[in-house]
Amino acid sequence: MDLTFSSEQEEWRDEVRTFLTAELPADFDWNSEYDEDEEGWAFALDFTRKVAGRGWIGLTWPMEYGGLARPAIDRFILWEELIRANAPVVNHIGWGLAANALLAGGTHEQKLRFLPPIARMETFWAEGLTEPDAGSDLASLRTSADWTGEHWIVNGQKTFTTWGTHADVLYLAARTDPAQPKHRGISIFCLDLRAPGVSFSPLHNIAGGRQNHTYFDDVIVPADCLIGEVGHGWDYIMGSFYAGGPMGGMECEQENRLAELTRWCSTVGRYGRPLIEDPYVRERLAELAVMTEISRVLSYEGLSNFLHRRPPRFGGALNTVVSKEMRPQFSQTISEIVGPLSQVRGESPAAPMTGRPAEWFLRGINNHAGGTPQVKRMVMATRGLGLPR
């Protein structure tokens, strides 16, 4: 197995790194969960606009829709470097889910209308799938979109809407035909979040970030904001989760944390000797290195499958299960090395590594977004191993 990149790909990686070095302060640290910090948010928006200015948001999209028509592997490299630099990129739903759904199911006119503004970072999208009674069982969603003959009227509630109050538009899944079997009566819309009848209430997660409850009270959605065909929403949701190809990067996040921790272990002592000389600590650090390499191999395997159009193993759920379950395990091992002070947040002078272990831990257990590991295990069992439900 050859895990190296070609010289052209390495040049592309260098180009991204040069951009990141120029645009991010040397000691840059961004906590993506604090989107209520206005200064941090403004910086993130500005930075993402610069990424857009390079044309990198639509890197792989066709040129006529605002893209650069580059290969999927370039996108993978871009994301590795963005994550390695802990870069403050926002509007993932626009770049990802919404763009993928449009590319897969949108009409030519819709692609021309919606994709270039995403590529230019002029429209910010949020995701409106989950409801209070429809999370893992998403097909049970009840938010309704009724056709009046002129436009759609949306009523209902979504929850966990990440970055909802910052967004312009919502990638909305709504029930358009209650008489159809539950997977068939769903359609996808682009809903204007500034329209009359839309409101939010906050929902704070364990890591300090804000999601939202989003309410729709007779919200009018124009006919041309239906994406694709009526009743095909489920296919677009499923298709768009996989369509863009793997993004890579978890291994880079782990690599960064391991490097920072190893440096810290070299500078502090315990029981009269540097921590780095403690056999227990060295074993744990080695464990973290093994986890990092597992992530890298799985990530590269996912990329290779995508590039060679091979169906991913275990129904495509293996990487998600490993990454979602490894994140808390990784943070737990860091806590074991650092000790009780790993629970001290950044505001305290006693916090090691300016409180990052505590932050990593809280983000590590915040792993339900995009589907829970338990449900992904079920996908592995049924679609991957062919076991009965």
Ligand SMILES: Cc1cc2nc3c(=O)[nH]c(=O)nc-3n(C[C@H](O)[C@H](O)[C@H](O)COP(=O)(O)OP(=O)(O)OC[C@H]3O[C@@H](n4cnc5c(N)ncnc54)[C@H](O)[C@@H]3O)c2cc1C
């Ligand atoms: C930080 C964060 C950000 C999010 N952002 C968004 C967003 O922007 N937009 C959006 O639409 N949604 C978002 N979500 C919602 C996310 O997709 C859902 O939380 C997730 O799909 C799980 O749904 P639920 O919360 O309703 O949990 P439930 O489905 O109620 O599950 C509760 C528990 O039961 C388990 N469980 C459920 N069914 C089964 C089963 N059949 N077998 C075994 N175990 C099962 C689950 O694994 C889980 O542990 C976000 C969630 C989080 C935590």
